[in-house]
Amino acid sequence: MADQRTYAAGRFALNIDGTQVAFVKKFDGLSMEADIVANDLGPDNFQSKHVGNIKWTAGKATVGIAMGQALYRWIKASFDKAQAPKNGSLIAADFNYKAQSELSFQNAIITSVGFPKLDGSSKDAAYLDIEFEPEQVRWTKGDNSDIRGTYGEKQKSFLCSNFRFEMGSLPCSRVATVDAFTWKCAVAADQIGIFREPTKHASKVTTPDIKVSVSMADFPAWEGPLKSWFVDGNHLAKDEMQGAIVMLGPNMKDEIARIELKNCGFKKFSKQTLEANSEKIARFDVEFYVEGIALDMKLYDA
Secondary structure (H helix, E strand, C coil): CCCCCCCCCCCEEEEECCEECCCEEEEEECCEEEEEEEEECCCCCCEEEEEEEEEECCEEEEEECCCCHHHHHHHHHHHCCCCCCEEEEEEEECCCCEEEEEEEEEEEEEEEEEECCEECCCCCECEEEEEEECCEEEEEECCCCECCCCCCCCCCCCECCCEEEEECCCCCCCEEEECCEEEEEEEEEECCCCCCCCEEEEEEEECCCEEEEEEHHHHHHHHHHHHHHHCCCCCCHHHCEEEEEEEECCCCCCEEEEEEEEEEEEEEEEECCCCCCCCCCCEEEEEEEEEEEEEEEHHHHC
16 A cells, blocks of 8 residues: 555664663574475475474674663673573664564573774774574564663763773783684573474583784784793793773773783784885784683773
8 A cells, every 4th residue: 555665674773671772783683494304205306395493593783882781781791601591672663763563582692792803093983793592583563662762871982993902911002903803602402392492501602812913013022921932831821811902982091891801821923924115014913812701891880
């Protein structure tokens, strides 16, 4: 009918435990999917196929640092080994921000948190990629309410160029880049015959390695610790370092967030490729293994 129009994909809201998540750049996932069992039949030139288990695909959200208390606390708990399933919803709205449809999900577990590459020369805003797996998802019609939130949190912007890197007693003022990295948590599904939708449980956690690029001007200060670790064999647990990636405000002084890097050690050292007549700054790359990470966002603790 002429008065029934579709609505744009740019009007949506993500809620976690009843609290709206701010600065959501994009969202994908929460699709229904079935495992298909195929039977190869000898005398016939076709396969007989049947639906086996069904599942919901992971939800994937790209969010800003000012994501709101609910999502931040969920991520923080996951890093602190206190993984707790959460409920939420994704609401799609029309041009006037009126809710038209809703995807509600139950008992979701965060499976990955991706951090962007930090580069002193970057002009990009920083976003985190959050992925979670729910046990159940349901479709409902929207209630025509206005989805525009009035966020009570203090909102602060963060650029990929505003950061500080810390690692033990090493000089880090000339760290030019920190490569993108992703924390992951595997999820085990408890398939029970009488239930179509299995329960989900957090299992194995994978802590990412951290790779940084440093100006060659600081190499003399790094050379001694690198030799001690790789050549002299001083790489026991007592020799590990504690580090941090600090996200800074526009004045490059105020701390917006801090990612603690626990029990770190050198994994790889290499000099970057040298080119004749190049105008690039000479740098070396160092990769660290990390045993654990923790997240502390100052804008929510102030």
